[in-house]
Amino acid sequence: xxxxxxxxALLGNPNSGKTSLxxxxxxxxxxxxxxxGVTVDKKIGSTILPNGQRAHVLxxxxxxxxxxxxxxxxxxxxxxxxxxxxxxxxxxxxxVDASNLKRNLLLLSQAVDLGIPTILTLNMVDLAExxxxxxxxxxxxxxYNIPIVSxxxxxxxxxxxLKAVLSKSINLNAKPFLDVSELxxxxxxxxxxxxxxxxxxxxxxxAASIISDEEAQKIQTKDTTLRYSxxxxxxxxxxxxxxxxxxxxxxxxxxxxxxxxxxxxxxxxAILFIIFxxxxxxxxxxxxxxxxxxSAFSMWLGKVMPAGVLxxxxxxxxxxxxxxxxxxxxQIAILFAFIALLEESGYMSRVVFLMDKIMRKVGxxxxxxxxxxxxxxxxxxxxMATRNIENVKERLITIFVTPLISCSARLPVYTILIALxxxxxxxxxxxxxxxxxxLGLYLIGFVAALATAWLLKMVVKTxxxxxLIMELPTYKRPRWKNVGLIILxxxxxxxxxxxxxxxxxxxxxWVLASYGPSKEMxxxxxxxxxxxxxxxPTQVEYENKLAAYKLEHSYAAVLGKAIExxxxxxxxxxxxxxxxxTSFAAREVFVGTMATLYSIQSGADDEAxxxxxxxxxxxxxxxxxxxxxxxxxxxxxxxxxxxQCMSTLAIVYRETKSWKWPLMQTLYMSGMAxxxxxxxFSLFN
Amino acid sequence: xxxxxxxxxxxxxxxGEICCFKDDKLALKLLDMxxxxxxxxxxKFAAPLGDPLCIxxxxxxxxxxxxxxxxxxxxx
Numbered sequence: 182x183x184x185x186x187x188x189x190a191l192l193g194n195p196n197s198g199k200t201s202l203x204x205x206x207x208x209x210x211x212x213x214x215x216x217x218g219v220t221v222d223k224k225i226g227s228t229i230l231p232n233g234q235r236a237h238v239l240x241x242x243x244x245x246x247x248x249x250x251x252x253x254x255x256x257x258x259x260x261x262x263x264x265x266x267x268x269x270x271x272x273x274x275x276x277v278d279a280s281n282l283k284r285n286l287l288l289l290s291q292a293v294d295l296g297i298p299t300i301l302t303l304n305m306v307d308l309a310e311x312x313x314x315x316x317x318x319x320x321x322x323x324x325y326n327i328p329i330v331s332x333x334x335x336x337x338x339x340x341x342x343l344k345a346v347l348s349k350s351i352n353l354n355a356k357p358f359l360d361v362s363e364l365x366x367x368x369x370x371x372x373x374x375x376x377x378x379x380x381x382x383x384x385x386x387x388a389a390s391i392i393s394d395e396e397a398q399k400i401q402t403k404d405t406t407l408r409y410s411x412x413x414x415x416x417x418x419x420x421x422x423x424x425x426x427x428x429x430x431x432x433x434x435x436x437x438x439x440x441x442x443x444x445x446x447x448x449x450x451a452i453l454f455i456i457f458x459x460x461x462x463x464x465x466x467x468x469x470x471x472x473x474x475x476s477a478f479s480m481w482l483g484k485v486m487p488a489g490v491l492x493x494x495x496x497x498x499x500x501x502x503x504x505x506x507x508x509x510x511x512q513i514a515i516l517f518a519f520i521a522l523l524e525e526s527g528y529m530s531r532v533v534f535l536m537d538k539i540m541r542k543v544g545x546x547x548x549x550x551x552x553x554x555x556x557x558x559x560x561x562x563x564x565m566a567t568r569n570i571e572n573v574k575e576r577l578i579t580i581f582v583t584p585l586i587s588c589s590a591r592l593p594v595y596t597i598l599i600a601l602x603x604x605x606x607x608x609x610x611x612x613x614x615x616x617x618x619x620l621g622l623y624l625i626g627f628v629a630a631l632a633t634a635w636l637l638k639m640v641v642k643t644x645x646x647x648x649l650i651m652e653l654p655t656y657k658r659p660r661w662k663n664v665g666l667i668i669l670x671x672x673x674x675x676x677x678x679x680x681x682x683x684x685x686x687x688x689x690x691w692v693l694a695s696y697g698p699s700k701e702m703x704x705x706x707x708x709x710x711x712x713x714x715x716x717x718p719t720q721v722e723y724e725n726k727l728a729a730y731k732l733e734h735s736y737a738a739v740l741g742k743a744i745e746x747x748x749x750x751x752x753x754x755x756x757x758x759x760x761x762x763t764s765f766a767a768r769e770v771f772v773g774t775m776a777t778l779y780s781i782q783s784g785a786d787d788e789a790x791x792x793x794x795x796x797x798x799x800x801x802x803x804x805x806x807x808x809x810x811x812x813x814x815x816x817x818x819x820x821x822x823x824x825q826c827m828s829t830l831a832i833v834y835r836e837t838k839s840w841k842w843p844l845m846q847t848l849y850m851s852g853m854a855x856x857x858x859x860x861x862f863s864l865f866n
Numbered sequence: 867x868x869x870x871x872x873x874x875x876x877x878x879x880x881x882g883e884i885c886c887f888k889d890d891k892l893a894l895k896l897l898d899m900x901x902x903x904x905x906x907x908x909x910k911f912a913a914p915l916g917d918p919l920c921i922x923x924x925x926x927x928x929x930x931x932x933x934x935x936x937x938x939x940x941x942x
Contacts, residue, residue: 245898245899246898248894248898250894250895250898280925281924281925281926283900283924284898284899284900284924284926287898287900398890398891398894401894402890402893402894402897405894405897405898406897406902406903409897409900409902410902432927433910436910436911436920436927437911440911440913440914440920441914442914443914445914446914530929533929534913534918534920534929535913535914537913537917537918537931538913538915538916538917538918539915648892648895648930648931648934649918649929649930649931649934650892650895650896650899650928650929650930650934651928651929651930652899652926652927652928652929653920653926653927653928653929654926654927655926655927
């Protein structure tokens with residue numbers, strides 16, 4: 182027996198200490214994936230039992246009942262009622278929070294009737310000690326007929342005992358907690374009584390829609406009511422009073438401040454401000470570090486490797502592509518450190534409580550606030566953060582609108598264009614026009630996000646009804662181990678799942694920008710040399726001119742010319758078209774492409790130089806400068822709306838499990854960008 | 867007191883006993899969460915904009931929207 186890998190599943194209410202128990206059992210031996218077909222986190226770890234048995238530990242999503250009300254809860258029921266499911270556990274460990282006894286015992290009572298060997302772990306914190314755990318344990322043992330282990334999941338007490346019980350063989354519960362034959366009519370009764378495990382059969386009949394929805398609802402209501410009345414009896418016999426003090430007293434005190442009509446919002450805004458500041462300021466140092474190392478490494482490769490296609494692919498395609506993945510890690514780490522703290526402490530539920538009414542108006546959820554604000558720094562971690570939103574529709578809408586919020590990668594584009602076309606004057610004595618335009622761009626993004634959410638609210642259909650019946654857990658001190666594990670898990674998910682797509686697209690873009698139709702590319706050196714007839718250029722001048730020529734004749738340029746008819750009405754020429762193509766990798770690439778196109782010395786690609794060069798650029802058709810006020814404004818608005826970020830697309834694909842959403846986002850955002858740019862361009866032209 | 871008094875009508879601090887539910891679908895979710903007929907609930911506080919509400923049931927804090935609270939009728 183010791184060689185066969187067994188599966189242990191953890192089942193429990195949200196906030197029952199299940200995650201802490203999972204972390205205690207598996208430590209760093211855990212990985213997170215998705216359950217097939219849905220974006221519900223599937224956490225699997227491994228552990229070795231005292232008898233040498235190796236076991237998979239599956240952390241099932243938190244649920245209050247086996248009668249699922251959300252996709253998270255559905256996953257649990259689907260697994261537990263289907264013995265052929267590959268995640269069907271050999272042993273079920275149900276964690277019961279002793280301070281919320283009755284509600285936790287409901288789920289336990291349903292679980293034991295499914296015919297899976299079950300162990301009850303009674304999670305007790307100090308306050309539960311006072312309720313006389315001996316009496317309680319005896320009573321529970323009497324009614325549930327299963328092994329019981331007391332633990333303190335946060336402190337890690339009782340884990341050794343639990344593992345010891347896990348390594349013994351567990352007897353099945355001989356008599357079910359509830360006789361389900363009283364719940365159903367005679368026809369179904371005959372069917373379930375013929376099967377060995379009636380309650381399991383009942384669930385399977387409901388899942389297979391053999392029992393009508395209406396009938397099922399009646400059965401479920403009766404089942405839950407009968408189970409609760411039996412639980413009430415147990416709790417009464419154990420001499421326990423339900424109303425307990427302890428943790429709840431200070432929770433009430435904290436709530437009177439944190440959900441206060443004035444202080445509540447002020448504190449929430451302050452917390453958002455801190456998160457926003459931290460993402461912006463704390464990450465610039467590690468991001469620069471990664472950036473510098475990656476470019477140094479790619480230059481070093483260029484020196485030590487023999488010149489050729491392979492070297493170019495490596496140093497200009499793959500290495501910067503991988504760098505483009507690594508660069509997001511600091512932002513992801515910091516955002517998730519905060520989110521984990523908010524979740525762990527119990528504050529996140531209060532955020533929902535405070536924001537629900539406002540966000541509901543536009544089809545969003547209280548939990549959408551954190552992703553939306555994080556989107557100002559970067560859409561990648563922001564979209565990953567939407568996993569906390571249980572309602573599928575609200576989550577999809579949040580994912581869809583988050584990239585409309587102006588992120589930090591748009592800032593370099595805005596800055597250079599504002600410096601180029603907006604005068605550095607003040608209006609009304611105090612307001613700097615450049616600053617006002619920048620503020621306006623951020624506002625446009627925010628308004629567009631909310632308006633889009635409101636539109637989607639009408640369009641997206643869902644079978645899940647929106648309700649907010651949610652536990653407000655007691656405040657707890659966060660466990661640093663849990664926070665650390667969340668950060669690690671998010672970085673791992675991003676690097677290995679979205680990372681693959683990002684690297685692949687970078688390589689495609691590299692090919693587009695460095696290769697072109699061979700006829701013109703072959704003549705590159707001669708043409709560029711010929712252009713210097715009257716004066717002999719320095720090596721640097723020559724190389725810059727060559728790079729510009731090559732980019733102007735690359736496939737990216739072919740694309741730029743191909744889309745010129747499309748972008749001409751909004752004021753862009755094919756050279757800007759090239760920048761649109763290349764900056765699809767990331768918006769800030771726009772600046773670098775402009776530098777190459779106007780053959781600016783590498784190393785001196787500071788804003789001032791690029792600005793001067795761009796100012797001098799003349800449109801050959803009109804003889805006027807290319808970057809006029811209408812063109813500049815149109816370009817800014819375009820970048821505010823357009824989905825110019827392959828990393829966002831990669832993460833949306835990862836989070837929605839389909840290309841439908843990233844494609845729709847690209848079409849919608851680029852369409853919006855065109856329309857808005859056209860309006861702005863026509864207005865100012 | 868009118869007979870259609872619901873949890874949504876409770877004032878902060880006021881207690882009531884659950885009688886029955888007006889919405890069958892929501893009832894199931896509320897039952898799962900421990901809101902059974904005969905159970906005592908106490909209104910704790912409302913969110914600053916008046917919605918959702920926070921009630922105390924079976925010794926823990928439950929938040930729910932006003933519309934949802936108004937489907938829980940109280941014993942007179």
